[in-house]
Amino acid sequence: MDAPLAVTRVTHSCLLIEIGGLTLLTDPWFSERTAYHPGEPIAFGVADLPDLDAVLISHHHYDHCDLEAFASYRDKDVPMLVAAPVVERARRAGFREVRALYPWESTRLGAHAGRAGRTDGTGDGASGGSFRLEDLTVTAVPARHKVYEVTFVVQGGGQTVYFAGDTLLVPELQELAGRFPHIDLLLVPTNGLRLRPLFNRQVVMSAQEAATLTSWLRPRVAVPHHYAYSSGPVGDRLITKADRDPQNYVRAARVAAPGTEVRVIAPGERLTV
Incomplete structure (x- = not known):
């Protein structure tokens, strides 16, 4: 039996993706600061994470790259694929296997010691010995945010996931449909974040723009993220x-991409695709 494709929401854009019997973490965020609040529970702490096969980090903003908290993760050899400005930060946090991916660059991950799905096919259960870690391909995708960002397509076990970080809707994303014509799971930001001191400059795609992206990609399932965030009572004003x-995205996506199943999942909830 093939391993399921599944996603668990930790909080914000911090998600666990299970693909081909392997587990990846996106954009770790496990703490709070003044003006940085998830606006929803953090489902579990770093110590409670499962064994990870890789970590993806789209950019260096604290709410996507909480390396101070994530530095307590038990395995400093976990492979990390990141936007270029994150590399030195991750290494300073003690992680040893850190690599920058640039737009449209792909890599096939090598076997990660101590995890199931070894290259010799003798995994201890999570992959049933049928899936090898080097069969997992990650491709960086162009993005645009207030700072340099990349987003990620993950392929493995015959499944494809696109994690859109917190990018704006940019023309380059139209290339995704041609490069990856069958996307099983889209993880998309929806809050249309604007910065008031910068004349309401928009830095994240809106619900309607996320629906447009959904219409371009036509994934089987789409899950919104990056919507509960709050900068606090004063910061929000x-x-x-x-x-x-x-739900603004849910409604817009149902019109723009009626063939896509749209699901909102709570922190700690696991959705099997």
């Missing part, structure tokens, strides 16, 4: 402006 209701 003076610094940021955002749409915190994921």
